[in-house]
Amino acid sequence: MIFLIVIVVLISTLDLGTAGRDWVTTEEFENYITPEDMREFIKWCQRNDALETNEIGGGGDVNYAVFDETTALPVPDTVDCFGLGLLTRALPLDMQPGTSDDVNTHFYFSSRRNPARVQxxxxxxxxxxxxxxxPERKTVMIVHGFMSHSNASWVLDMTRAFLEWHDVNVIVVDWSRGGNTWKxxxxxxxxxxxxxxITGFMKQLMAATGARVKDFHFVGHSLGAHIASYVSYHIGKVARITGLDPAQPCFQTSNRVERLDDTDADFVDVIHTNGRLLHRIGFGLPDPIGHADFYPNGGMQQPGCKQNNSSLWQRLLPVARLQQAICNHGRSYLLFTESLINSNCSFRAHQWNLTYEGVNASLIAACRRFSSCSVMGINAVGDARETRANGAYFVLTTERNPYCPTEAERRHPTPDLLxxxxxxxxxxxSAKDIPTPTPAYADPDVQEIPTTTAKNWFWRLVSNLG
Known part of the structure; x- marks a missing residue:
């Protein structure tokens, strides 16, 4: 945990760059916690004999808070973020949801006629x-994630983009007082x-205006994606949820009520841009969870986010890798916003079997109508020209705005990407045996493909630094 505190201090004091910028804002520092940090924290507590029960109390079943006039749903008195079961209650960590007054969720409305936001x-x-x-318009609700807020540049840009795209109601949710914490x-x-x-507010809105649940489109980034799914589940399943790199830490769970999945809306599309396992610092869920799951450049690392000139010392420290993850994680909302405002840029998506070997085959396959291709972004739901996306897709993008590759770039992934x-x-x-790729891959490191022989710990460490 001390390690995590150091990370937060470094990220706030060092001059770290993201693609196209020379700094990192707190709005981009999303969803970082690892099992290693958790174990280190527990050991530290034991060494200092500081482990004690928090105010929630002992074991037993989870009790639920009583409804009040501002609470639409019962809220658990503690949340098991780390999958530790009853041990969660014995940790000196505050895993109790705050009150409505503490979190102070805000709602801001805007439209084409009145673009200035009103609370x-x-x-x-x-x-x-x-x-x-x-109420006769479609309504879009945007929910930010961890250490972000409603005035984040990407939220403001996406709001303007939606109003430019169509005559819709836009509601922006601000829960920054509940999410702006290093914990x-x-x-x-x-x-x-x-x-x-949010559930209580949306029910009140529908009752007062006659707005229909099937006219709602929820867009959530990171933790916001899971919040959107929770609300949709409890108000009757909205028409669409777009998950922008839904948060991974604490959400690798089989409980479908707690995280985004394809049962939460009539259409759930997900853009995965940082879906790595936690030991590689991945903020987003890597697994397909929607009706359509888009993996720009494979969904792990995005062009322009990799730091190629880092010193060995920087590579040994987690800061550079954390910086890359922040950039990768935020690329999801940039790509979706681009799909709203740029009619000349189509993020062509190719059906993909989620394997390394399948990348080349998916890109060279012909895009036949109602067949192997779709588009990522606002038009993923389908229209008169495009079929509704269904399944997993590989999407090639570039490192700079508008992120749209040329026709030649669409067909041939770069050697660095491969x-x-x-x-x-x-x-x-955890692939132990990767078949030799065909020459069509143009892979620059074919000879380095590992065998089933496990490497020792030193070589695994060196590989992880790459």
């Missing part, structure tokens, strides 16, 4: 006199409170 309050203060909300597990716990408060993918599949997905 609408839930409960007895609820009123739409100052906003241009029309990631506290933010996860607070997602339950946020989900409850090298990163091969290494990613080897390490992150």
């Amino acid at each position: 609408v309050f839930p409960g007895s203060q609820f009123g739409l006199e100052w906003v241009d909300f029309k 990631y597990w506290r933010a996860v716990a607070n997602t339950r409170r946020v989900g409850s408060d 090298k990163d993918l091969r290494r990613g599949f080897r390490i992150d997905r």
